[in-house]
Amino acid sequence: MSGARDTGADFEALARRRLHEAGLRATQPRVLVYSLLREAGGHRSVDEIVELLRQRGRPIPRMSVYNVVSDLQAASLLMCADVGPGRALYEAGETWHHHFVCRGCGDVQDVECLEGRKPCLEPPPTLDAEVDEAQVIFRGLCHRCAPAREGPRD
Amino acid sequence: MSGARDTGADFEALARRRLHEAGLRATQPRVLVYSLLREAGGHRSVDEIVELLRQRGRPIPRMSVYNVVSDLQAASLLMCADVGPGRALYEAGETWHHHFVCRGCGDVQDVECLEGRKPCLEPPPTLDAEVDEAQVIFRGLCHRCAPAREGPRD
DNA sequence: GTTTTTGTTTTGACTTAGTCAAAACTGTGA
DNA sequence: TCACAGTTTTGACTAAGTCAAAACAAAAAC
Numbered sequence A, B: 001m002s003g004a005r006d007t008g009a010d011f012e013a014l015a016r017r018r019l020h021e022a023g024l025r026a027t028q029p030r031v032l033v034y035s036l037l038r039e040a041g042g043h044r045s046v047d048e049i050v051e052l053l054r055q056r057g058r059p060i061p062r063m064s065v066y067n068v069v070s071d072l073q074a075a076s077l078l079m080c081a082d083v084g085p086g087r088a089l090y091e092a093g094e095t096w097h098h099h100f101v102c103r104g105c106g107d108v109q110d111v112e113c114l115e116g117r118k119p120c121l122e123p124p125p126t127l128d129a130e131v132d133e134a135q136v137i138f139r140g141l142c143h144r145c146a147p148a149r150e151g152p153r154d
Numbered sequence C: 001g002t003t004t005t006t007g008t009t010t011t012g013a014c015t016t017a018g019t020c021a022a023a024a025c026t027g028t029g030a
Numbered sequence D: 001t002c003a004c005a006g007t008t009t010t011g012a013c014t015a016a017g018t019c020a021a022a023a024c025a026a027a028a029a030c
Helices: A007-021 A028-040 A046-055 A062-074 A145-149 B007-021 B028-040 B046-055 B062-074 B145-149
Strands: A079-081 A089-091 A097-102 A108-112 A129-142 B079-081 B089-091 B097-102 B108-112 B129-142
Touching: A007 A028, A028 A046, A028 A062, A046 A062, A062 A079, A097 B129, A108 A129, A129 A145, A129 B097, B007 B028, B028 B046, B028 B062, B046 B062, B062 B079, B108 B129, B129 B145
Parallel strands: A097 A129, B097 B129
Antiparallel strands: A079 A089, A097 A108, A129 B129, B079 B089, B097 B108
16 A cells, blocks of 8 residues: 555655644544645635545545644644635645735735745834734736736737 | 714715715715714724614615625725635725734734835735735734733733 | 616625534544 | 543534615716
């Protein structure tokens, strides 16, 4: 069963290690969700995760995914991509970064953070609070939607 | 009926003017929602707006508020405060600014923007898109929640 | 001032996203 | 292998937002 093409198993082994390092039990739902997000990449909603796992023949209940993403986020293994109101999107990245959201198609792209760690922006001194994170959302039209808006002549 | 203490009427007159300037009909729901947000200030969800208007004896249906905030946002009379996933919060500010969200109590504070207009941050040149807005969410603990977390001494 | 036109509001049912609590289960350490 | 937390699972529930069609009212035309 240790075939060279069984890449899914590699992601699951990594997931188990990461979970233990974070002091969390390596339960089946946690391993499945974390390795899915590492393997598939991108920004996924809870229901997308449920659907992707179902398609792969490893169905788990929706509520379990909510539990898992909440625990993994608290352990900094996942981050929730702030892309405005609406459903939450999760991703399994390692480095701090920001997001671009297209007003046309809703597509979300990662935007590298100049600092690479948080907090990357200085909060104004007038703000009386302990800031530990500054997340930026860039909005506009992506390279595919921009031409379509302002007249589609090249 | 033009009493000197009837300040609500002043907000409504302003609302009517702003709506006409924006090329929108000054209908009752629009005037009520816009003048409420100007008068009450803060960051309000649709259901909060419904409740506040009901309390003031000017009830309007929830769906109407959704229509109004959507139209007024398109006309740049309102802005939607990005404070992460969940329900959308609206405000009637004039100048571009950012937000601080407390992890403890969920309170939202305005954070002045260094530029005061959008887009205030340069998107990285690697991003192939037309960016027109960069909204920043600062997160952490507000001055009331911070002491409570790290031991309430002092 | 009345009528007309067209944009807006309203209604009610519906979808989607997320939460809650209690019972069943399963990793992990003894 | 056992036992005991910590997790998962179940199902019902609340909250947030959407849809479509009929009723209405603001602004323009007469």
